[in-house]
Amino acid sequence: MRGCGVARDDGFDEFVIGASSRLLRAAYLLVGERAAAEDLLQDVLEKMFVAWPRIDEPTAYARRALAHGATNRWRRRSRKPEVPLDGHDRAAPTADPTVRRDVIAALATLPRGQRAVIVLRYFEDLTTEQTAAALGCSVGTVKSQTARALPRLRDLLALTQEAC
Amino acid sequence: MEIEDLMNEATAGLHPSPTLLHDVRKGGQRRRRTRRVVTAAGTAGLVAVGVLGYPLVSGPKFTQHYAGTLFDGRVHGDLKADPAFLRDAVTAWNASHKTSGNASRGIFQDLRGKAHVVWAGTTPAGKAALVEQDAFLHRHGDIQLKHEGIYSLLGFIGAGADGKPVVVGDTYPTDPADGVETNAWFVDPARTVLAVAENGGDFGVSTGWIYDTKVHRDFTPIPDQDGVGVVHLTKPATSAVHVAQLPVRGIADMRMIAGAEQLSTNYQAFTLPWRNKIVLAGAAAGTGNALQTFAKTLNTQILDQASIVGYGSWSVRGATPDGRQFLASEIRLENDPSHAYVLVGTDLVAGSQIDPQAVLPVAVALPDAQGWVVAAMGASLKYRIGSGAWVSAGRDAALLPASATAVQVTAKAGAPAVVSLRRS
Secondary structure, X not given: OOOOOOOOOOOHHHHHHHHHHHHHHHHHXXXXXXXXXXXXXXXXXXXXXXXXXXXXXXXXXXXXXXXHHHHHHHHHOOOOOOOOOOOOOOOOOOOOHHHHHHHHHHHHOOOHHHHHHHHHHHHOOOOHHHHHHHXXXXXXXXXXXXXXXXXXHHHHHHHHHHOO | XXXXXXXXXXXXXXXXXXXXXXXXXXXXXXXXXXXXXXXXXXXXXXXXXXXXXXXXXXXXXXXXXOOOHHHOOOOEOOOOOOHHHHHHHHHHHHOOHHHOOOHHHOOOOOEEEEEEEEEEEEEOXXXXXXXXXXXXXXXXXXXXXXXXXXXXXXXXXXXXXXXXEEEEEEEOOOOOOOOOOXXXXXXXXXXXXXEEEOOOOOEEEEOOOEEOOOEEOOOEEOOOEOOEEEEEXXXXXXXXXXXXXXXXXXXXXXXXXXXOOOOOOOHHHHOOOOOOEEEOOOOOOOOXXXXXXXXXXXXXXXXXXXOXXXXXXXXXXXEOOOOOEEEEEEEEXXXXXXXXXXXXXXXXXXXXXXXXXXXXXXXXXXXXXXXXXXXXXXXEEEEEOOOOOOEEEEXXXXXXXXXXXXXXXXXXXXXXXXXXXXXX
């Protein structure tokens, strides 16, 4: 039954169970802290719960909301760079902690728009058109931000891999 | 490695909380109620919102009961013929619902039939029991159900401080996709005796991680006594105690223990806050990210049973007298205190539990008489052999000779302190 609430058989539970791992990973890359990523994802999913009967493409909706939520969060924090994780973050048990730290630190050096473009293009594997739609900007903006961000990231991560 | 690969690796294994769905539904309901109340200020007809917020499915179309030998309708255990205890156990169950942690999930709001004991037995800590009762579980923001219907509830009965039956915890069937099942409970308040509803399965208990050349757990099989196994722990349990179905292949085989909720360790009190990257003489240059190598090696050694793993943000690198590269740091699993580890070549050498307040927090003896790796960041270090003269070993960290017997540690603005080196 749709329209007056979220019934158990309308696919919301299945969407959360099936998509939340991937969305949490994207949120983590966007905000750089696990706790903040969990808060952001829960916030987005709660809004989706309320709006569920009107949402036609849940995954796209969630990605867009995550990107906007991360952007708003950055705005609230006056664009303060995220603090890279230390070795004791309550993070993924199988993830390599140093890779995680290096990637988050590198992403934190990017302006928020570039960071969101990189996460959507290269983690979520969206096309430039899909990324533009998700972020509400032009395809040209996605391309130019990608062109600026990618070399910087590659430099930073290559340097990190060499450093000890 | 490409950007996409690095981002995937950086987030590998990152999973949402098992309670995410229920948290989202709860928060979403709250938002929806708030919105409707706000709307209703101008539209009176919309004020009426169901107590639970969901349309109910009419009639019990779905049932989910526990199955197996333990739930065959008979009472099991050596106290099955003790009617007074069986009665007391049910009385304790009936009186426990308001204070249950599951009360907010509404599982007791529509109980069906009468509670009955499925197992009652004697344990070293007193009498214990397992009680079952049916309930119709309705959709609710605090519970994850795929279907409304009749479910079995279980009550785990232990012995209170006065020896009388007390409900340690309760549960209802859990979908494996939504969470981990509870099938064990601490019988006594001191948590020295554990009862496990094995129900014909093979279960084991582990009292904690074993820090050796491999970081691992040993699960001791729990003998099944008429459906329930009883374990007498040699000392009061910590949060490191785990029960799992055998053979243990990963986290999915773990089970929850009722009564363990209050057990925790403040691991941050046992973790070094250091971020120093110390490079000693002989350390190879250009070997890549040394901590990354450390973490990868440890990852291959750790069973997929640790829900939280942390590595040190500090490291000490150098070379042993026989020419092997080494790296020292620390590792933390779940709520355990950190332990020092040294990676020598490709071999792991276990150190002791980290005590950040210790004068010399890290002192690890390397095998094959390759020396001692010691570290006390910010302090100057000296060592001696027997009653010989003190020899300077620099600051922060050092590789000392295997024959060293004591270290003198002088922190900034502190008096020298002497620490004996003893192989465990």
